[in-house]
Amino acid sequence: MASLLRTPLFARHQALNGQMVPFGGWEMPLHYSAGILQEHLATRRAAGLFDVSHMGRFTITGKEALPFLQHVLTNNAGALELNESQYTLLATPDGGALDDAYLYRFFEDRYLLVVNAANRPADWDHLQQVRAHFQDVRLTDVTMDMAMLSLQGPRSKKMLAALLEDGALPEPRRNALSIARCAGVEVWIGRTGYTGEPLCFELFLPATAVTDLWNRLLDQGAHPVGLGARDTLRLEAGLPLYGHELGADPAGDTIPVFASPLARHAVSFSPLKGDFIGQNPLHRQFMAQRAFLEGNFHRLPDLPRMLRTVEVIDKGIARAGAAVFQGKQQIGWVTSGTMVPHWVFEGQGLSAVMTERTERRAIALVLIDSQVAEGEIVTIDVRGKPLRAGVMPYLLRSEAPPFARPITWALYRRQQQAAAIERNREEAANRVRHWVQRAVENHRWRQEQCINLIPSEQTPSRLVRLLSITDPAGRYAEHKKVKAFADAEVFYYQGTDFIAAVEAALAREMALFLGCRQVETRPVSGQMANMVVFSAMVDHINRADRKSEQRRLRHVMNHHIIKGGHLSAQPMGALRDYIMRDPVTERPAVINFPVLPNNPYTIDVAACRPLLERYQPELVILGKSMTLHREPVADLRRMIDKLQLDTVLMVDMAHVLGLYGPHFQAPFAEGADLLTGSTHKTFFGTQRGIVAGNGHPDRPEEAALWEAVQRRAFPGAVSNHHLGTLLGLLAAAIEMNAFKERYQPQVIANAKAFARSLHACGLKVAGDPNMDFTETHQVIVQVGYGQGPDIARQLEENHIICNYQAGPDEEGFTASGALRLGVAEMTRFGMQPEDFQTLAQLMADVILHAKTVKDPVRRLREGFLRMRFCFDDDATDQLLEQLHRLL
Structure with a gap:
């Protein structure tokens, strides 16, 4: 038996009490002292650090590198611009998978292909056989020379950024790449991973330098994670593993590539690819899948089974190889199954917070008949005991960074069930009065008590508002x-x-x-x-x-x-x-x-x-x-x-x-x-x-x-x-032409003063300080990664209305770390630079010192209730009274 290979971090794994096991020809840590469940939870809450140096790494160069990759891989390698990567597969001629892989383009003239550890020898041989048909392609196995780390989880970005000495993290989108210096060495960084985490990084660096970077990341608070939790994390994310969801099924038949939902991202039929391995059977699978989406199953022989995620409803754990039934008919098998923990979130939408509580659930990936629909319940035979399991489209969602959020069967079913309409037994007139009273209260709050700083909002003048609801409102004039x-x-x-x-x-x-x-x-x-x-x-x-x-x-x-x-x-x-x-x-x-x-x-x-x-x-x-x-x-x-x-x-x-x-x-x-x-x-x-x-x-x-x-x-x-608002806009346009020479410079002066004051109060203001941070009505304040929604809510509770905003280096609105402020509306109500200076201090008190400033804000607003830059002469007031009586 050949001796097992070891990564450059083997000694560190032993020092951290890693339980070492054989895996894919390597000796790797299954878990560390904390155990698989705690490593799983630590990745979802903070950041997990994985040694993935056992993965195969090949570089591809030469004038025919791209045609070679287009032929041997399923995805469109020609779509990769510099600093981009893509998920792809090495297909077999019958439309199965020899392996799945990731292709990276850190340099114009060089590609990096990462393959599974156990398949590295077979993949290398296959690539060499295909390479023989191309004149100028060079393949190099850099697995032993280049180490590979995976840093995954909501705090991973902060940890990695703290170690940057030069360069930058990749752009905040999946599969983006960059090259930076960390711990004195060049590191290739990809926003990729195998956990389902929205914040994910994979790092490539010389094998001789990896120990220092590993130690520094641990010092930043990263948790070492072994193969056990790597498997539970990928299973919760619904990601395939070769030998389970790719390759051969338990009956020994080829699993079609398009049985996996990821195939739609990993297979391209672009004319630019030309002929590639497995093209025809893959296209038949693709056409079958497309027909299934339309409710047409006449192509079922091309794609008889699909991979689905399930949650086990009954008590028990489904393991790989267990038969899956619908009624008395076997419809497939479990390909991977385990029990996973998850953090419990409380609240709805953006206000949902991760608590300290955890729960566990049994989940599985199953290869079952393609006609089985999401939401159906199937039965899994676990050593003669039938366990019910719910078929779900996903078990985890990652589009709301920084956290990946579990979707349980109970939550999924609630989403699918139509909400019952509660019968309101109040009289119709009472219901109307209720909402009128609510509208009055809201109007007074926003117009008399709040400082309104949303840059996309503006209160029209009374003239404009009244004209907008007069006839011809409700008319047609095509x-x-x-x-x-x-x-x-x-x-x-x-x-x-x-x-x-x-x-x-x-x-x-x-x-x-x-x-x-x-x-x-x-x-x-x-x-x-x-x-x-x-x-x-x-x-x-x-x-x-x-x-x-x-x-x-x-x-x-x-x-x-x-x-x-x-x-x-x-x-x-x-x-x-x-x-x-x-x-x-x-x-x-x-x-x-x-x-x-x-x-x-x-x-x-x-x-x-x-x-x-x-x-x-x-x-x-x-x-x-x-x-x-x-x-x-x-x-x-x-x-x-x-x-x-x-x-x-x-x-x-x-x-x-x-x-x-x-x-x-x-x-x-x-x-x-x-x-x-x-x-x-x-x-x-x-x-x-x-x-x-x-x-x-x-x-x-x-x-x-x-x-x-x-x-x-x-x-x-x-x-x-909308003819009523068209009439109102005419009045507004006349106002604008009449007052723009005073209004416009005042807005810009107020924005600059506001930005300077916020900066002086200790807040981080975006923009060019040499031009007072802004040339418009907007001011952008950076409040910390992912803190925007919470701080915007705190300000609202203190009667300051603004909107949170994702900055240029943030992954999405749920990760917003900035506030977008606008001065136009409050300028129109008469605020001057010194008033925005007062407001800046009140905002700093909330943001930096968690103070309550409701009363000072209300008092500030009370001084600015009359609108400026509009017609307010006696003749106009008389016309407004006529309009008011008409309505």
């Missing part, structure tokens, strides 16, 4: 230009003369405000305004061919949402249906603006030119929801023109529309083609959106694009365009 009538607007309803005049007047006021030629006022939100533009772009680029399938936008350049980009400009938002899939990456064809390393709230303009030249986007979208600085409109205009690109430059001024002009920024004067915005954030209006253009009517291309905007506004986006 209309469009008809060329047969010389582009006259033709209305489809009678009684619309007034609203036609209102709409024309609003377009003139907005054009005056923006200094542009065209304004479309019918969108009822900023997001809808963006959708109108995206739809118009697709309409415009297909104007020469109305018979073929209409193509989508080839490439769009925008801000990533984590870097403050608007949700409506993301592929998961309003852009979703208008953007093509990049045939290389198989992802939405979006290019994100690079940002400055020392100020991630600012675009790195110099780095934009090569991206523009390479991708030639058809649409560039500037504008952010987390906006501190001006956008480089003029710089990008010059680049686009110099490169002679057929690119539309759009600026989404959702948050800063009310600041348009010389005090902040005037994008049309800097070369923007289109502008969208929300009319209720820094602008004085009702909650609506606008699209504006400055195209010259004598330039056919520009005129055609604007006609497309109008077509996609109606009938493309709206039917009823």
